[in-house]
Amino acid sequence: MRQATTTRTAAVVGKDEAPVLEVRGLVKHYPIKRGLFAAEQVVHALDGVTLSLGRAKTLAVVGESGCGKSTLARCMMRLEEPTAGTVLLNGADITHVERQALRPLRRHMQIVFQDPYASLNPRWSIASLVGDPIRLHRLAAGSARRRRVAELLETVGLGAEFLDRYPHELSGGQRQRVAIARALAVRPEVIICDEPVSALDVSIQAQVINLLKRLQREFAIAYIFISHDLSLVKHISDWVAVMYLGEIVELAETRAVRERVMHPYSEALFSATPLADPHAAATKKRIILAGDVPSPMAPPSGCRFHTRCPYRKDVCAEKAPELRVVADRLVRCHFAGEPGFPPAMQASGQVKKRVPG
Amino acid sequence: MTSRTPVLEVDGLSVEFRTVRGVVRAVDDLSFSIGEGETVGLVGESGSGKSTAALALLRLVSDPPGRITAGRVRLDGRDLLPLSDAEIRKVRGRQVAMIFQDPMMALNPVFTVERQIGEVLRLHLGLPKRRIFGEVVDLLRLVGVPAPEDRARQYPHNLSGGMRQRVMIAMALACRPRLLIADEPTTALDVTVQAQVLELIQSLKERLGMAVLLITHNLGIVAETAHRVAVMYTGQKVEEGAVADIFDDPRHPYTKGLLRAAKWEGAKEGALHEIPGVVPSPFEMPQGCSFHPRCGDVIPRCRQALPGLADVAPGRPVRCFVAQGDV
Numbered sequence: 001m002r003q004a005t006t007t008r009t010a011a012v013v014g015k016d017e018a019p020v021l022e023v024r025g026l027v028k029h030y031p032i033k034r035g036l037f038a039a040e041q042v043v044h045a046l047d048g049v050t051l052s053l054g055r056a057k058t059l060a061v062v063g064e065s066g067c068g069k070s071t072l073a074r075c076m077m078r079l080e081e082p083t084a085g086t087v088l089l090n091g092a093d094i095t096h097v098e099r100q101a102l103r104p105l106r107r108h109m110q111i112v113f114q115d116p117y118a119s120l121n122p123r124w125s126i127a128s129l130v131g132d133p134i135r136l137h138r139l140a141a142g143s144a145r146r147r148r149v150a151e152l153l154e155t156v157g158l159g160a161e162f163l164d165r166y167p168h169e170l171s172g173g174q175r176q177r178v179a180i181a182r183a184l185a186v187r188p189e190v191i192i193c194d195e196p197v198s199a200l201d202v203s204i205q206a207q208v209i210n211l212l213k214r215l216q217r218e219f220a221i222a223y224i225f226i227s228h229d230l231s232l233v234k235h236i237s238d239w240v241a242v243m244y245l246g247e248i249v250e251l252a253e254t255r256a257v258r259e260r261v262m263h264p265y266s267e268a269l270f271s272a273t274p275l276a277d278p279h280a281a282a283t284k285k286r287i288i289l290a291g292d293v294p295s296p297m298a299p300p301s302g303c304r305f306h307t308r309c310p311y312r313k314d315v316c317a318e319k320a321p322e323l324r325v326v327a328d329r330l331v332r333c334h335f336a337g338e339p340g341f342p343p344a345m346q347a348s349g350q351v352k353k354r355v356p357g
Numbered sequence: 358m359t360s361r362t363p364v365l366e367v368d369g370l371s372v373e374f375r376t377v378r379g380v381v382r383a384v385d386d387l388s389f390s391i392g393e394g395e396t397v398g399l400v401g402e403s404g405s406g407k408s409t410a411a412l413a414l415l416r417l418v419s420d421p422p423g424r425i426t427a428g429r430v431r432l433d434g435r436d437l438l439p440l441s442d443a444e445i446r447k448v449r450g451r452q453v454a455m456i457f458q459d460p461m462m463a464l465n466p467v468f469t470v471e472r473q474i475g476e477v478l479r480l481h482l483g484l485p486k487r488r489i490f491g492e493v494v495d496l497l498r499l500v501g502v503p504a505p506e507d508r509a510r511q512y513p514h515n516l517s518g519g520m521r522q523r524v525m526i527a528m529a530l531a532c533r534p535r536l537l538i539a540d541e542p543t544t545a546l547d548v549t550v551q552a553q554v555l556e557l558i559q560s561l562k563e564r565l566g567m568a569v570l571l572i573t574h575n576l577g578i579v580a581e582t583a584h585r586v587a588v589m590y591t592g593q594k595v596e597e598g599a600v601a602d603i604f605d606d607p608r609h610p611y612t613k614g615l616l617r618a619a620k621w622e623g624a625k626e627g628a629l630h631e632i633p634g635v636v637p638s639p640f641e642m643p644q645g646c647s648f649h650p651r652c653g654d655v656i657p658r659c660r661q662a663l664p665g666l667a668d669v670a671p672g673r674p675v676r677c678f679v680a681q682g683d684v
Contacts, residue, residue, distance in 0.1 A: 064547035064548065064549060064550075065518075065547055171635050171636075172403075173635060174635070201402035201403055201574065201636070202402065202574055202575075202576070202615055202618050202619055203402060203614060203615060203618055203631070203632035204402075204635070205618065206618045206621070206623075206629040206630060206631035206632075207631045207632075207633075209629055210628050210629050210631055213627070213628070214628075228547065228548060230548075231577075231621060232621060234621075235621040235624035235629070236624065268549055269548060269549065271552075272548040272549045272551065272552035273548055273577065274551075274555075274575060274577025274578045274580065274581045275577050275580060275581070276576040276577045276579075276580050276604070276616060276619035276620050277580055277604060277620070278580040278581070278600050278601050278604050279601070279605075281577075281580050281581040286552070288549075288552050288553055288556055289549045289552075289553070291503075292517045292519055292520070292550065293547070293549075
């Protein structure tokens with residue numbers, strides 16, 4: 001079954017021949033043992049995720065806490081060992097590469113975290129922070145390294161005057177630029193951006209996004225852009241993957257997502273994102289989901305979204321839907337593609353409000 | 358603009374902090390009012406003074422280093438600033454309640470939900486012990502906590518983020534306050550849970566006729582929940598108006614920039630609209646208008662003099678020479 005899904009995924013997603021980064025059937029389970037005699041429980045952080053990222057493209061991974069988006073990033077970077085599945089970098093399987101051999105591969109893949117306050121060592125100067133990956137990968141030494149760091153700071157819009165400053169002297173946006181310069185230092189092909197702007201002020205977010213887009217054009221970098229902000233993602237990515245409880249529920253080109261979404265969870269996520277437009281806000285179809293995301297230790301039977309889905313039917317609790325091709329995308333829902341589904345998306349112009357029931 | 362009975366009236370509020378590097382004016386001559394059943398959004402970026410202003414309303418700014426240097430705060434016509442410590446303590450929690458961004462910080466981890474909400478009921482309403490559990494369960498039911506009898510006996514760590522925020526709201530509403538101050542109430546929550554909590558605040562406000570002061574950096578939340586909005590920059594109100602007016606026709610260049618950024622304008626053209634530069638350090642405030650180094654509409658006068666607030670339309674005060682000249 002998985003094989004079939006993978007092939008079909010390739011049919012829709014594989015438009016970028018020779019992807020720079022690919023994961024197939026990625027699974028990550030964390031065993032948890034509570035107490036001496038308790039049965040071992042498993043956190044299903046990722047369950048069979050298949051994705052591919054084209055050169056100089058941006059793939060956004062969207063979902064709420066516990067959906068597995070950060071675990072996915074960590075498995076791609078091999079910061080976590082996946083339980084099953086494969087990670088391919090430029091077509092080469094790096095899933096089981098030994099620690100020693102991993103370092104040269106890490107040159108191709110870097111990560112930028114959400115919180116530049118936590119990801120930069122406060123005792124290091126900016127020169128050492130950005131110079132460190134250059135030293136580790138033996139790319140330059142001495143004054144050549146310092147020159148390279150100054151050049152990198154220039155590239156991210158900070159001047160050489162920042163070389164001898166420390167993180168506490170910088171604003172949030174400047175720190176995130178340092179984190180980006182640090183990732184750029186090894187000339188990677190892929191940068192995983194884990195919520196790179198959500199800790200920043202609104203007026204600074206656009207600056208950092210513009211910087212990331214410029215770097216993508218200049219250096220042909222591909223991004224995995226992890227975010228919970230769908231309105232942002234719609235504007236900056238080429239592909240969008242929506243995740244729920246360790247699974248992809250919808251995967252499509254951003255162009256298609258802007259037109260409509262097909263999975264009820266994607267729909268709820270879009271409708272819950274506040275719009276900076278009071279008129280649109282007054283008429284938009286707002287779907288308020290009941291309850292919280294279920295525990296990934298005991299994902300619901302059948303469709304994992306059925307406990308919160310406003311359109312659930314009996315079959316949803318019994319049978320887990322496959323991620324299947326529906327029109328121009330992949331959707332994990334029994335009813336996607338049926339005429340008039342999901343209903344709220346069809347009732348155009350009509351206010352439809354759902355109260356938790 | 359407000360025809361409603363004012364619940365909160367703030368007039369010329371200023372707050373200063375004395376630090377080793379000098380005196381910082383965190384809130385500068387701030388005025389606004391909130392009517393019954395009205396939600397006012399106080400919007401700004403970090404360092405704009407919006408949270409300090411909210412704390413100052415309840416005299417929660419610690420002195421030293423902070424000090425309220427000027428202004429008047431009235432709740433239902435009663436002056437709050439001259440009150441004795443004992444009197445203001447009665448106002449806090451009873452007539453004015455506050456909820457914060459991080460419910461885990463505001464809840465005591467070693468007490469059960471019942472004990473924490475019960476404390477409010479006992480202190481402010483003098484409820485006898487035997488009635489407390491029942492009242493706590495009723496409050497939890499009001500804020501949509503499922504299985505309230507079980508939840509009441511649990512500790513904060515047993516609850517999800519959304520549930521904790523509901524407990525915070527239940528605690529805030531325990532005394533049916535006249536004014537609810539919500540400081541970034543959903544910033545720590547996921548979007549689908551954020552939608553639940555905002556809807557809850559909205560429906561409770563209608564049911565209880567509270568006034569709500571919503572402090573946030575998220576313009577989307579303001580557009581969806583507030584009636585009026587005041588925009589703050591470096592401690593000053595730069596613009597105020599009805600939500601639809603501000604969003605349709607922002608007059609201050611900072612408001613314009615914020616809105617364009619919040620709508621991700623410019624994405625199609627390849628570069629998002631950005632406000633250049635950063636918020637100035639409070640120790641290095643520019644001469645004249647504090648926004649002028651980041652402003653695209655700057656004229657020579659902006660570098661020399663600080664613009665005052667003046668109405669550019671009825672109920673639309675704006676602090677900008679250029680906008681004021683437009684009229």
